[in-house]
Amino acid sequence: MEPALTIYNVNDEKSLSSQSSLRKPQLDPLCHILTPIGMLGYGFDEALTHQALQDLKNSNVPTALIIDSGSTDSGPAKLALGIMTSPRGSYERDFTKLLRLANTFHVPLLISSAGGDGSDAHVDEFLDIVREICEKGNNSYKFKTLAIYSNVSKAKVFHGLHAGEVKGCGASVPELTASDIEGAATIVAQMGPEPFVQAMEAEPDFDIIIGGRAYDPSPYVAFCIFQAEKVLAASGKTLTAEQLGGFTHMGKIMECGAICATPKSASAMATVYRDGTFNIKPLNADARCTPSSVAAHTLYEKSRPDILSGPGGNLNLTRSIYTQLPDQRTVRVHGATFQFSRDVDLPYTIKLEAAKMVGHRTIFMGGVRDPILISQMSSFQSRIQEYVITQNTPSSPSSGEFWKLGFHTYGANGIMGALEPGDSTFQPREIFIVGEVLASSQKLATSIAATARVAAAHGAYPGQRGTGGNFAMGVGGKLEVEMGPCAEFCIYHLMPLRVGEEGAKRIGDNRVMSKSDSSTLPLFSWKMSIIGKGDLTVAPEPPVRSSPATALDPPRQNPRPSQPSTLNLTSPLTLTDIAPVIRSKNSGPYEITLDVVFSSLPVYAIIKASSLLTPATLARMYHLHEADIVWCGFFDQAMAWKCTLPRRGDAGERRIAGGFMEADVHASQQYAGLLGLELGEEVRGRIRELGLGGGGE
Structure with a gap:
């Protein structure tokens, strides 16, 4: 189904206001949500959030601070080795600010995917950080804290495997094996909103929730459901697909902070209405949201932009609508729906994540300037491989020893x-x-690296003139650099749940634990604890001062910037001349996704009608078969095109983000080939007509 064209002219404020008022005669606020940063541990400007909370103080609308802390973006090491995405000190710094804000304004704080992987151990570590902050001179603090756990037992996953129920999360993910489960250090499941909602309903006066691994929008959706059910309780009504669609759509955007703004920023605020409509804006006055920037964020990190799968169903954005509000910084969004999988006789599924150790790594590095050697580098590297094999006879399979060598x-x-x-x-x-x-x-990795480095430095090659050595090495005074354990994702799969398993049981609740059919017990669990002394005689904390700008803040500029000046519609040659956004990103560990966003509806229409961006073009450009392409198509709401590809190695083998020989874990540099994509004479001519006629940017 083609999505409707619903991009409105961001400069036509009167038209937009009129359309909005006709479409939505009355909007009742349900809640406000503030996200100071898209990833806990990255740092944020406390003063911006402080001011926003101050402005909302007398609104009488429930308000929450919600921050996601999880991602597979940085690779598998967290799950395999038990480390966190950011250093503990970074979390302590951010928590200090967040607890001060929560205490000052009496707003709840919700955090998901503790430590990056959301493991039980990292939920407990976050609890320890909160305790330590409360004990270090903050005696006025007292927080009712809920901790939600998401670890899954290997026995549970083995049961699903043997029943034939566990499937790869996408076509690029291999089938799950018993050895994958056995090798996994920790297995977590991405919980939906249900565990958060159940914990909130059990302890409605909670102050903090620290969640394990969660689908990124889950805490956002849960807080909205929690507030909406209070409103619906008297009427006996239930939440509609439109309400849940709006809550989920809002959460999918807000969990990244204000990346949806232009220029991208850190802190964002959403106002959610009872019918699922929501407004979104950046807190930084030097950034703004536009209909196209918000719609384009739907493409970010996703395999496809129109149907987004998550726990228990799909978010359908084919009829989503984005309207610029008169302040020119806020966008109003509605039209999304959520389709429950069980309503169409499909199971509620959750994503399992795990990683395992696959060995140890050592690297060596250096430069080559000799053009004679550069011209034959591929064959020279093959000879290095051959030399290393002659010096290191492979051990027998029974010994368990192995090694691999590759070159970037x-x-x-x-x-x-x-x-x-x-x-x-x-x-x-x-x-x-x-x-x-x-x-x-x-030990073996370093020995192999040293042997390969010697071959790189002193190996002979046809036409050689520089016999003193081939390799400018010793960066940082090191010849070989031991990298330690190497991790690899081994579980990225979907597992179906029986009715009731998607929820959470309270730890120590014997009434739940005594159920005769243990197979239908909730998969997740939670507990409550009181942290802090709550000494009200302690003097209030000093006011928050604005911090200097950081690298995550947008540069100072007019809050109503003009369209990008680097576009060239009068004599366009390549895609760079007509598209202000050309980017790539990972979509999970196994896929790479490419986005091209246009800023003019006429230009977008020309490209959509052409054969410029097709599966055939991308397969040819990236040396793939068309059948390998996961998804390729256009998304009208964002005036954008998207294509998702599998990660592949030089021999066509599957690559996994963060694993051996994978060099771009974020996949953020995979778009470069699109920059020089030639438009062709017909497309160039049609766009020139737009530029000369004033119908372009």
């Missing part, structure tokens, strides 16, 4: 490898090589 050749194809578009005969002036070794032990 920066300056040629070090980032994209086999997906590198363009002329394969291109020869750079210099290259930087990182040799990567994976082995069964650190």
